[in-house]
Amino acid sequence: MKLFTYLLVAAALLVLPTQIFSQTLEFENPIAEQRADPWVHKTDDGTYYLIATVPEHDRIVIRKATSINGLKNAREKVVWRKHEKGEMGHHIWAPELHRIDKTWYIYFAAGEAENIWNIRMWVLSNTSDDPMAGDWKEEGKIETQRESFSLDATTFEHRGKRYLIWAQNVRGGDHGTALVMSEMKNPTTLTGPEVVLTEPEFNWERMKYNVNEGAAVLKRNGKIFVTYSASATNHNYCMGLLWIDEDADLLDVSNWNKSPGPVFYTNEELKRYGPGHNSFTTAEDGETVIMIYHARDYKEIQGHELSDPNRATRARVVRWTESGFPDFMQKMGD
Structure with missing residues (x-):
């Protein structure tokens, strides 16, 4: 992993072209109360689908609208519920909705009813035109080379190849989670090699x-950017950034760069x-990049942070620096 100096990265992220402020988009934030780990999929016809973690961690829900603001009051449908026993029986977390070769897929994390922290990645599929219609089929678990705590799968295509990035405990014990990537044979199967893109190394x-x-x-x-989240899910939760040249070998870790500082984090003001x-x-x-994310509007949490239900889904515009990097405008509100 190549690390640029913090000063260089900070300079790249702070130099803003003046024309970026010529257009303003306003969002009715939060666009979904008590919805964490939000994922929005936009179809070619302009329909927005929102899928996210619910506070009860027991089901998967989807809502749709013809605009981002429309998601706020859109009807929500339960498309799948946890099992009463065994696998996929607890901690239903971070679902993502993807459309691949005319089939819908939901990637999500789940523990076991009897062993709630034995969390792995699972997949559902649906061949309906609308993911809120039809039947969702359980495709099973995503098998990885390491049999360990794993979650937060996301998939993307680049130059005819499909990849999966996910979080996994790669060192055992209490070492936490790293980001791992692999090429995919199909939307449910990895081909390897499985490479570690980043591990927690900074404070x-x-x-x-x-x-x-x-x-x-x-x-x-000309770049592929990967945002990721770090630390506990309280006020310390924040976002980091990886990037790679689009012409580079994605599975060669030495081609990836990592910001040594967070790019989006708590702003008490x-x-x-x-x-x-x-x-x-x-x-x-169809052009302006929108970031969908979750946050709380208060710092003090009663009990464990995962038991607090008030992570809300929010939307904000992503701007761009003159050097072509995303600027998350840390000092600005949504």
């Missing part, structure tokens, strides 16, 4: 827990606490 990635998770892919300006686990979509114009 901001190791607050309470050693965590790299929740990857999201954004391709723009804006009452934005623990932002993270984001996804990307585009505005109705």
Whole structure:
């Protein structure tokens, strides 16, 4: 992993072209209360689908609208519920909705009813035109080379090849999670090799827990960017950034770069606490990149942070620096 100096990265992220402020998009934030780990999929006809973690961690829900703001009051449908016993019986987390070769897929994490922290990645499929219709089929578990705690699968295509990035405990014990990537044979099967893109190494990635998770892919300006989330899911939760040249070998770890500082994190003045686990979509114009993420509007949490239900889904515009990097505008509100 090549590391640029913090000063160089900071300079790249702070130099903004003046024309980026010529257009303003306003969102009715939050666009979904008590919905964490949000993922928005936009279809070619402009329909937006929102899927996210519910506080009860027991089901998967989807809502749709013809605009991002429309998701706020859209009807929500339960498309799958946890098993009463055995696998997929607890901790239903971080579902993502993808359309691949005319089939819908939901990637999600789940523990066992009797062993709730034995969490792995699972897949559902649906051949209906609308993911809120038809039947969802259980495709089973994504098998990885390491049999260990794993979650937060996301998939993307690049130059005819499909890849999966996910979070996994790669060192055993309490070492937390790293981001791992592999090429895919099909939407449910990995081919390997499985390479570790990033592990928690900086202090901001190791607050309470050693965590790299929740990857999201954004391709723009000749690069592939990967945002990810780090640390405990309280006010310490924040986002880091990886990037690689689009012509490079994605499975050669030495081609990847990592920001040594977080790119989006708590801003107490804006009452934005623990932002993270984001996804990307585009505005109705089909061009402006929108980041969908969750955060709380208060710092103090009663009990364990995973038991607090008030991570809300929010939307904000992503701007771009003159050097072609995403700017998450840390000091600005949504």
